[in-house]
Amino acid sequence: MSKGPGLFSDFGRKAKDILTKDYISEQKFSISTQSDTGVVLASTVMKKGGLSSGDVAAQYKYKNAIVDVNIDTESNISTTLTVTDVPASTKTIVSCKLPEYNSGKIEFQYFHEHGSVTTAVGLNKSPALDLSATIGTPSVAFGSEATYLVSSGSFTKYNAGVRLTKPNFCASVILADKGDALRASYLHHLDHLNRGAAVGEITRKFSTNDSTLTVGCSYTVDPRTVVKAKLNNHGNLGALLQHELKPKSFLTICGSFDTKAMEKSPKFGLALSLKP
Template sequence: MNTGPGLFSDIGKKAKDLLTRDYLTDQKFSVSTTSVTGVALTSSATKKGGLSTGDVGAVYKYNNILVDVKVDTDSKIATTLTFTELVPSTKTIASFKVPDFNSGKIDIQYFHSHATFTSAVALNQTPTVDISATIGTPTFVIGAEAGYEPSSGRLTKYNAGISVNKPDSSASIILGDKGDTIKASYIHHLDDLKKTAAVGEITRRFSLNENIFTVGGSYAVDSLTVVKARLNNQGKLGALLQHEIIPKSLVTLSSELDTKALDKTPKFGLALALKP
């Protein structure tokens, strides 16, 4: 539906995904299947430390309506309703949790060939309104977002960003945390098939006088296996191996090592996602 500049949340997303996506330090197991009626069912369990959690979810699409329901081990029910093209060029998302009725939220997204606009309202005792907008093209994007709390009349957040995207690279700069941080990132694919990619990200937090610089990369060994690695100037080294054991079913092994404290035990993670 959208051939324009994309949402504000898309600025810097490619670099962020390469540096963070699929890295984990716990154990996760999930099984997904689709019923004859078209309902996608997912059951997952996660173990972090000595704590285990789980949930069961169902997703069903009917015409332009997507219904997503998830029940976790605390008996909380999270429901998300997505309406596409309810009004031309828009997507409307309504979400809420039971029994926490203060968790309700309505998000409206509008897409244009040269601009996007989103407005989200939290339906609780102290409602907040979040808005974001971008202008440009898929190649060049500039945008901003802000949050407002009507009850107190204060801004809860305001951020701005710019992104330049090419077929083999993407660069972005984001001014966030009410101007307290600035983040610049760059990702580049080193071959035409996009098997190999390198990424760099630097974050400057002015209030702490702190700089965090992270470099990383990914390499597709073959059509079934991907390896990734990342390292920041604080000495945190991460590595990841992901393999498609059967079509659409993935096993992911990851680890994190503090190179400045080699006496500490490295952290390990394991994820198995099966789609029989």
């Protein structure tokens, strides 16, 4: 596909990944394997508090098509079909969840070297129409998105933003929630090898006059070990250690606590993902 400005949903994603990705507060174990025919099977068990849940997922790739099926412990079945480059520089995604028969959705993405367009519509009697577009280059991009509810003839969401990407930093500003919220993020690589990065993100809710400032960092200790940390102005501190036991098999240990309420017990999370 064309290396253009990307999708609007990608704005601020690199910073968000450092602040949220792989942070967990539960115990999680997953194992996956792949057959000779290209079918990938994965099973996940998770325990949070006194509740346990799990799911079984399967993925099959054939040429430029991918089929994903997921079944959880509540007997929900989620299926997704993704087809790329038919026609060229496009991606089509069809998804549904059973027994929620009205949850079907079809999404079409088109990529160009100077822009992208995404259209998604629900497959039900009163569908919601999602539209998003970006224009620019891989370095500077402007974008917007909106959701139009056909049954009421009104917009339920519209956001707009700008993103600036350079070899050593990435910044974005997004006006969201119909103009009621502002989210700005900045990521700076600490060295030319991109082993370390520092992140700052601020969100402002105008209607409630609330602001949240979060700072974080990520550092690659060695090719197999990554550490992360984050802290916001409400006193919530989190840390993460992730080690690759062998190719594509990871052990993740997380911890978090409220620095303004030291009497509360800290939270810990543990995840083990194995791929034989």
